Amino acid sequence: MAAKQTGHAALAALLWEPQAGPRRGPRPTLTLEAIARAGVAAADADGLGAVTMQRVAEAVGVTKMALYRYVPGKDELVALMLDVGIGPAPHPASGHWRADLEAWSRALAARFQRHPWAMAATIGTRVMGPNELDWLERAVAALDGTGLTGAEAIDAAAVLAGNARAMTEQAAAAGGAGPEDALAAVLAGLLRGREDRFPAIGAAFAETVRDGGRDEAFEFGLQRLLDGIEALIAKRRKG
Amino acid sequence: MAAKQTGHAALAALLWEPQAGPRRGPRPTLTLEAIARAGVAAADADGLGAVTMQRVAEAVGVTKMALYRYVPGKDELVALMLDVGIGPAPHPASGHWRADLEAWSRALAARFQRHPWAMAATIGTRVMGPNELDWLERAVAALDGTGLTGAEAIDAAAVLAGNARAMTEQAAAAGGAGPEDALAAVLAGLLRGREDRFPAIGAAFAETVRDGGRDEAFEFGLQRLLDGIEALIAKRRKG
DNA sequence: CATATACCGTGTCTCACGGACACAGTTATT
DNA sequence: AATAACTGTGTCCGTGAGACACGGTATATG
Secondary structure, eight states: OOHHHHEEEEEEHHOOOOOOOSSSSOOOOOOHHHHHHHHHHHHHHOOOOGGGGHEEEEEESSOOGGGGGGGGHHHHHHHHHHHHHHOOOOOOSSOOHHHHHHHHHHHHHHHHHHHHHHHEEEEOOOOHHHHHHHHHHHHHHHHHTTTHHHHHHHHHHHHHHHHHHHHHHHHHSSSSTTTTHHHHHHHHHTTOOOOSSHHHHHHHHHHHHTTTTOOOOOHHHHHHHHHHHHHHHHHHHHO | OOOOOOHHHHHHHHHHHHOEEEEEEEOSSSSSHHHHHHHEEEEEEOOGOOOOOOHHHHHHTTGGGGGGGTTTHHHHHHHHHHHHHOOOOOOOOOOHHHHHHHHHHHHHHHHHHHOOOHHHHHHOOOOOOHHHHHHHHHHHHHTTTTOOOHHHHHHHHHHHHHHHHHHHHHHHHHSSSEEEEEEEHHHHHHHOOTTTTTTTHHHHHHHHHHOOOOOOHHHHHHHHHHHHHHHHHHHHHEE
């Protein structure tokens, strides 16, 4: 299942074809969206590992094998879930590229935070769905007229998206009053007694804890990236 | 297996405890490192999905169940593989923070490129291993004396690492003359006939293809981030 | 030196999950 | 009315993770 080479085209058709015309047999009782939504609900509740064909099938009220009439396999189901879960991009268009990209990035981070499993699902070679491509379109459009090349605009969008994904993931692990606090405690305990081996981290950690450590890694990366993009735009405009 | 809440402490002990003292029974025939290396080899060859207890056991010459004498479960094995595969960080220390971080980031990206499965393995709540913490230490140390706070230094390291991870992944998917080219073809085919819906991407893509599209997303993100960090350092120094 | 105690590797079993396949029922086409 | 295509279902199999009890082995204790 993990290595299903055949099917990029099939997956693309699944994600992009709206619906085939009138067919002969009995009319389907389900829709792709209903199936995907059931999967999203299961993943939101209990993680991506809890998304099983059986469970999704029960959620929509059919047998496990009935799902295979709609979806070639589980990988494709997850791809569908991703596009449905991430949803369409907001269309702010304030007019200024920086404000637009900032809002775009925060909105994307919020989506990832709402669907933590999406980070695990966006790994590896993938076919982009309509919504995902919509997000990319908005970011590239925001950079229109700034003097960046097309490749640079796409790179910028990819980097900003990567930041939102990676840093939100880290935030999800650090924040929340769940058993994740135990993780931070484990790390702190690990550091204790090893300050000689990791002096810089030890000092930084001590300082952070003193200041009331929260994780602003996403915001930090966002601002640094925007500053860097701004510098590039300025350089391009000068010549 | 995916949801094993118990064991952060056990995993930490596994990753960090060097070796217990002399024990009573027969001496173990294997070492943790040998097991981890076998796993790394399997993952490098056929992907993370091909890493099965059975296969790793065969590679080291024991039965599947013998591995459980060394490792609590597969998740822990993968965590071990990650730390072994990523290896220790280089210690360049050129003296200038920017050069150091640049080399650091490129080295990390190279490691990820060498072990593509590591990107999938670094997802979710994790306990850092010695090598992983070593990488963090080097990055934070490079920012010593720049005027950044400890929290900012840690954030910077996390963001740079996130960029290396996410962008290298994308590069691995786009490059190479494998069936991934088919993916790009699918995307291009998708875009064709939808330029009205995704005008910005269409224009950017056309321009990129004309210029001979390569993926420099990692380098782009790296330079933008370093520029942004440099701007922050300059601001801090001014007051 | 003898014995108990802990530990090592193995074989067998169970369970969960993804997926193949054949079958019966349903509906649009001819 | 007959046919062809499509839908949902039940049954089956392969694979992989992990539980558990067993026999063998090396160290600590008397």
